[in-house]
Amino acid sequence: MNKADNRAEHAGAVDMARIEVIAPNLKQRLSGVTSTIVQLVPVQARELGIAVFGPGLPESLPKMRWWQLPSLLRRPASGRPRIWHARRNTEMVAGLVLRHIFRAQIRLVFTSAAQRDHRAFTKWLIRQMDGLIATSRLSGRFLDVPHKVVMHGVDLDKFHPPRTANDEFAASGLPGKYAIGCFGRVRHSKGTDLFVDAMIALLPEHPGWTAVITGRVTSEHKGFADELRQRIAAAGLSERIVLLGEVPDVAVWYRRVSLYVAPSRNEGFGLTPLEAMASRTAVVASDAGSYSEIVTPGVTGDFVAAGDGDALRDAIRPYLADPALAEAHGVAGLEDVARRFRLENEAASLREVYDLVWAKG
Structure with a gap:
């Protein structure tokens, strides 16, 4: 073992x-992009030399350290240029700087989840990429250049149907026989208020159900969350519409609820419906993000226009009114995820993009 190998081993x-692919994560806070990287890279690493780079990532992932950046100036043992797989503008910029200023031996791939017209600077960045990926057909419509649609997958080991007594809603200690959930950051863009309003209208008619909301409340959105609590209290439903805040393991809550609601007003891709379906839970969602391409109405759940609280x-x-309907759609959702949205499917499709980029030389 040479000195460089020894240093790498001791630094983790x-x-x-x-390493032939770098997955940068140039954002400290946890986000949907970060979650995607955390779930996907271990699957990619089974058949590909890949490493993450940047803050906010668990030490369990294969990781390139800052002091290893000079190694990008030369190609790996395979002789192929490394791929820098960006998922944010900052990461596209970093890749261009590495390639054109520091002469790094890399090719640039970008995954776009945005479902809006890109700004001029972003469009320019996108045109500099060697490979482009859209996370849904809808996001692909906003790309004016050739691309491949690769929808995200879900970790079927982490998100799975109930297996133990702790996975049942009764283990939560909350009232009711059935639960309906809404998970994610508590804020206006996520439609948490639309969910609360629906629960205030519906729960008095259905005494067997309890609504559970999990997710971070940042200081910026504390007033929004406080207003929701006041609204719930005024309706006399504080024991049946429960805001838990951040929970240690949200996966168990997907298993405890019979219906999951994703009411976002806007979204990039949006993994939560997939996580619910993998847990054998029916889904009602808005048509934000990729939700309308994930949920099959009348089969695995339903979706409505984003922002339409009445719908x-x-x-x-x-x-x-019919918990058996939720159970049936949950079963169908699990079957659909296992067929269409496995992480292995996503990893294989990304490898096809990488191979096309490498074929260009």
């Missing part, structure tokens, strides 16, 4: 000679 870094309430009502 990867052997860069074997959301009406879509939820049949499930509260």
Whole structure:
């Protein structure tokens, strides 16, 4: 073992000679992009030399350290240029700086989840990429250049149907026989208020159900969350519409609820419906992000126009009236995820993009 290998081993870094793909994460806070990287990279690493780079990532992932950046100036042992797989503008910029200023031996791939017209600077960045990926057909419509649609997958080991007594709603200690959930950051863009309004309207008619909301409340959105609590208290439903805040393991809550609601007003891709379906839980969602491409109405759940609180309430009502419907759609959702949205499917499709980029030389 040479000195460089010894240093890498003791620093918990990867052997860069074997790394052909870098997945940068140039954002400290947890986000949907970060979650995607955390779930996907271990699957990619089974058949590909890949490493993450940047803050906010668990030490369990193969990781390139900052002091290893000079290794990008030369190619790995395979002789192919490394791929820098960006998912944010900052990461595209970093890749261009590495390639054109520091002469790094890399090719640039970008995944776009945005479902809006890109700004001029972003469009320019996108045109500099060697490979482009859209996370849904809808996001692909906003790319004016050739691309491949690769939808995200879900970790079926982490998100799975109930297996133990702790996975049942009764283990939560909350009232009711059935639960309906809404998980994610508590804020206006996520539609948490639309969910609360629907619950205030519906729960008095369905005494067997309890609504559970989990997710971070940042200081910026504390007033929004406080207003929701006041609204719930005024309706006399504080024991049946529960805001838990951040929980240690949200996966168990997907298993405890019979229906999951994703009421976002806007979204990039949005993994939560997939996580619910993998847990054998029916889903009602808005048509934000990729939700309309994930949920099959009348089979695995339903979706409504984003921001339409009345439609959301009406879509939820049949499930509260008939828990067997929620159970049936949950079973169908698990089958659909296992067929269409496995992480292995996403990893294989990304490898096809990488191979096309490498074929260009």
